Amino acid sequence: MRKLLATGVLALPLLAAPAAVFPALAEAGHGPKLLDTRFSFEGPFGTIDRAAAQRGFQIYKEVCAACHAMSLMSYRNLMDLGLSEAAVKGIAAEVQVEDVNDVGEKIERPGKPSDRFKKPFPNDAAAAAANGGAAPPDLSLIIKARPNGARYVFSLLQGYVDFDSLTDQQKAEFGLAKDYKLEEGKHFNIYFQPGEQGYKIGMAKPLSDGQVNYVDGSKNDLPSMARDVVTFLAWASEPHMEARKRTGVRVVLFLLIFAGMMYAVKRKIWADAH
Amino acid sequence: MASMQGKPPAFNSAVVRWIDKRLPIFTFMHHEYGVFPTPRNFNYWWSFGGIAMVMLITMIVTGIVLAMNYTPHVDYAFDSVERIRRDVPQGWLIQYMHMNGASFFFIAVFIHLFRGMYYGSYKNPRELLWMLGVVILLLMMATAFMGYVLPWGQMSFWGATVITNLFSAIPVFGEDIVTFLWGGFSVDNPTLNRFFSLHYLLPFVIVGVVVLHIAAMHVAGSNNPTGIDPRGPQDTLPFSPYYVTKDGYAVVVFLIFYAIFVFFAPDFFGEPDNYTKANPLQTPAHIVPEWYFLPFYAVLRSIPDKLGGVIAMFGAIGILFLLPWLDTSRVRSGRFRPMFKWFFWVFVIDCLVLGWVGGNPADAEISILGMHIPLLWIGRLATFWYYFHFLILLPLLGKIERPLPLPASIADSVLKPAAAR
Ligand code: HEM
Numbered sequence A: 001m002r003k004l005l006a007t008g009v010l011a012l013p014l015l016a017a018p019a020a021v022f023p024a025l026a027e028a029g030h031g032p033k034l035l036d037t038r039f040s041f042e043g044p045f046g047t048i049d050r051a052a053a054q055r056g057f058q059i060y061k062e063v064c065a066a067c068h069a070m071s072l073m074s075y076r077n078l079m080d081l082g083l084s085e086a087a088v089k090g091i092a093a094e095v096q097v098e099d100v101n102d103v104g105e106k107i108e109r110p111g112k113p114s115d116r117f118k119k120p121f122p123n124d125a126a127a128a129a130a131n132g133g134a135a136p137p138d139l140s141l142i143i144k145a146r147p148n149g150a151r152y153v154f155s156l157l158q159g160y161v162d163f164d165s166l167t168d169q170q171k172a173e174f175g176l177a178k179d180y181k182l183e184e185g186k187h188f189n190i191y192f193q194p195g196e197q198g199y200k201i202g203m204a205k206p207l208s209d210g211q212v213n214y215v216d217g218s219k220n221d222l223p224s225m226a227r228d229v230v231t232f233l234a235w236a237s238e239p240h241m242e243a244r245k246r247t248g249v250r251v252v253l254f255l256l257i258f259a260g261m262m263y264a265v266k267r268k269i270w271a272d273a274h
Numbered sequence B: 001m002a003s004m005q006g007k008p009p010a011f012n013s014a015v016v017r018w019i020d021k022r023l024p025i026f027t028f029m030h031h032e033y034g035v036f037p038t039p040r041n042f043n044y045w046w047s048f049g050g051i052a053m054v055m056l057i058t059m060i061v062t063g064i065v066l067a068m069n070y071t072p073h074v075d076y077a078f079d080s081v082e083r084i085r086r087d088v089p090q091g092w093l094i095q096y097m098h099m100n101g102a103s104f105f106f107i108a109v110f111i112h113l114f115r116g117m118y119y120g121s122y123k124n125p126r127e128l129l130w131m132l133g134v135v136i137l138l139l140m141m142a143t144a145f146m147g148y149v150l151p152w153g154q155m156s157f158w159g160a161t162v163i164t165n166l167f168s169a170i171p172v173f174g175e176d177i178v179t180f181l182w183g184g185f186s187v188d189n190p191t192l193n194r195f196f197s198l199h200y201l202l203p204f205v206i207v208g209v210v211v212l213h214i215a216a217m218h219v220a221g222s223n224n225p226t227g228i229d230p231r232g233p234q235d236t237l238p239f240s241p242y243y244v245t246k247d248g249y250a251v252v253v254f255l256i257f258y259a260i261f262v263f264f265a266p267d268f269f270g271e272p273d274n275y276t277k278a279n280p281l282q283t284p285a286h287i288v289p290e291w292y293f294l295p296f297y298a299v300l301r302s303i304p305d306k307l308g309g310v311i312a313m314f315g316a317i318g319i320l321f322l323l324p325w326l327d328t329s330r331v332r333s334g335r336f337r338p339m340f341k342w343f344f345w346v347f348v349i350d351c352l353v354l355g356w357v358g359g360n361p362a363d364a365e366i367s368i369l370g371m372h373i374p375l376l377w378i379g380r381l382a383t384f385w386y387y388f389h390f391l392i393l394l395p396l397l398g399k400i401e402r403p404l405p406l407p408a409s410i411a412d413s414v415l416k417p418a419a420a421r
Helices: A002-026 A050-062 A075-081 A085-093 A124-130 A149-157 A168-173 A222-237 A241-270 B014-022 B025-034 B044-069 B077-086 B091-118 B127-149 B154-169 B174-182 B189-220 B239-264 B291-302 B306-326 B338-358 B375-400 B410-415
Strands: A096-100 A106-110 B037-039 B236-238 B365-368 B371-374
Touching (some): A050 A222, A149 A222, B014 B025, B025 B239, B044 B189, B044 B239, B091 B127, B091 B239, B091 B291, B127 B154, B154 B189, B174 B189, B291 B375, B338 B375
Antiparallel strands (some): A096 A106, B037 B236, B365 B371
C-alpha cells in the first residue's frame, strides 16, 4: 500500500505537467483577468440551470442569431432544455427554410423541429462581408473553443469600453502601441485578443442593460443576461454534459469498490508468499 | 521458448485435450501465463506493461466503433465527430474514451519506459526486447499524430501542416516527400483519407510488435527491482494467480484515474482551438502538438537550423535504440548505482522541462528575480542535457561509479529489504 501511494504521488507530476504548460500559454498575452463568477454547470456535480438556459436561448434567438449561426443545433434539441414539443414546433415554425418539393422545385416552408437552427448568412463570405470583414463564428461550440470559455464569453459580453474616453494612462496600462488606431467598424473590448495592436473586435456591443424582456420577468441587466446566454451556449456546446457527469459518478464508485475487492483478493493470494 | 519444454499439464476436458494435441495453445497459455516463473519481488512499476496493454485494447475497441460513425472528408469530418458526441447513442462516451485514452496510453507507456531505464531492463539479454519497445513507441506516435488530424479541427490541420512540413528539410527529396505525404500540394482531403487509413492500420501493427515484445520477454524472462537474475524456485512465483491479481488491481486503480478525466475533465489534455473547424486561411496564434509530443517539439525548436532540428528531434527517440550499448555499467538496477540513481531523476526532470518549454510559444520568456530568461535558452540547455545524459554520462558513469554490493539472491533481498533500499 505504501508503495502504491508513492506511485500515485510520483505519477501526479506527470499528470500535472500539461496543466502547468497550458495556463502559461493562456497568459502569454497580457489582457485583464476574466470576470470572476461561478456557473451552475461547473464542477463535477454541476448541472445546467434550465431556466437560465431557456432565457439564454431567448437572447440567442432575439439578438445573436442575427449574426451567429449554431449549425450543430436542431430545434428539437430544445426539448432537452425542458421546452414542450408544442413550444418547439412553434419556435421552428417562426423561420422559413429552403427545401425541395415532391416535383423538385425549390420552395420555402415553415421550419420543423428536425431542422437545424436557421443560419443568418448563406456562407462565410457573406457573413464576413456583412460584418466589416470579420465573420461571426458559429456559436455551437464556442464555450469549448476558447480557453476558459464560459468565463471568457461572460466577460467578453461585458468587456466593451468606449475607446475615445480612455485616458493616455489607461491606454498605457493596456500596453497599446504608440501608433494604435481603432479602425472604422472595430470596437474596443478589453478581453478580446490582448496585445499592442489588440482588443479590436468586429462585433459591436451586442447586449446592453434591459435589452431583452424576459417573459418570466427575471432580471435583465447586462450581467444577468450575459450569464443566461452563456448558460445556454455551455449547454449547446455539450448537450450530454449532465449524463457524462452522472455516469462518471457511477463508474468511479464502481471502480473504487472493484479496486477494493481486487486488493483484498490480491492480499489473500499473496498472504503465503511474503 | 524456454518454458515450452515442460510437460503439458493434464487438462480435464476432453475437448481441450483434443485441441491441445493438434494445436497446443492451451499448453502454451499454461506455460507462458499460468505457471510462468516470475520474479517474486516486482513492485507496482512492473504493472504498467499490463496497463499499457489494456489501454491498447481500449483504443482499438473504441476506435473501431468510432470508425463506424466517422466520415473522413474535409467537409464532414469535424461535424461527424460532433455527431458522434451529440447524436450517436453513448457516442460521447466512446469518443471521450478514445480521445483521453490516447493520453493515458502514453502515460502508461512513458512510465513503463522510465521503469525500464531505472532498473536497467534494456541490458543484456534484453536488448531486442527494449528495441521492440522503442519501435512500439514510434508506431504509437505515428498513430496518435494521424488520429489527431482526423477530427479536422484547427489544431488537427495546422499540427499536420507543421509536422509534415518538417520533412521538406530533407535535402534534395524534401519537397517531393512532402507532396507524397500530402497526396497533393497542401494538407487536404487526400491527406485526411490516407491518415484515416493508416490510423486504422497502425494499431494492428502495434499489436503485432507487442506480440514480439512479449515473446522476447518470455525468452529472457522479466527483469526485477534488484536487477539480478532469479537463481531458483525460491526467487519466483507463478504468474497466475500472483501477478494476475497484483496487475489486475493496478489496472483498476489506473482506470480510476482514466475515468476521472473521461467523465469530469474530458478536455483537460485537449486544445480549445480544436473545437473550431479547420480553416486553411486562418493560422492559430499558437500551434501546439499534443502533450506527449511536447518534449520532442522543444528539441526541434531549440536547434536554429531546420534540418538540424528535425535530426535532433528524431534522434531523441532514435538514441533510445542505442541505450543498451551506451550504458556501460554491468549492474542493472538503479538501486545499486548511487550516482546513476541521481542522474536518472535529473533526466526525468529534464524531460518534464522540455515538455514545459515545448508547450509555450517559441518566443516566451519567464522572469526569475527580475531577469527575463527566454525559454528558448532553457530548451537548448535541456536539449543539451538530454543528449549529454545518453552520450557522455551513461558511458562514463559505468566506468567511474562504484556500485553498492548486490544481494545474494532475490529471495535474500525480499527477506532483508532494508539493506537493499
Ligand atoms: C494505438 C492506438 C490508438 C491511438 C494512440 C489513437 C489516437 C487517436 C487520437 C489522439 C485521436 C484524436 C481524438 C480527438 O482529439 O478528438 C483519434 C481519433 C480517431 N481514432 Fe484513434 N487511436 C488509436 C487506435 C484507433 C483504432 C484502432 C481505430 C479504428 C479502428 C481508431 C479510430 C479513430 C477515429 C475514427 C478517430 C476520429 C474520431 C475522433 O476524433 O474521435 N483509432 N485517435
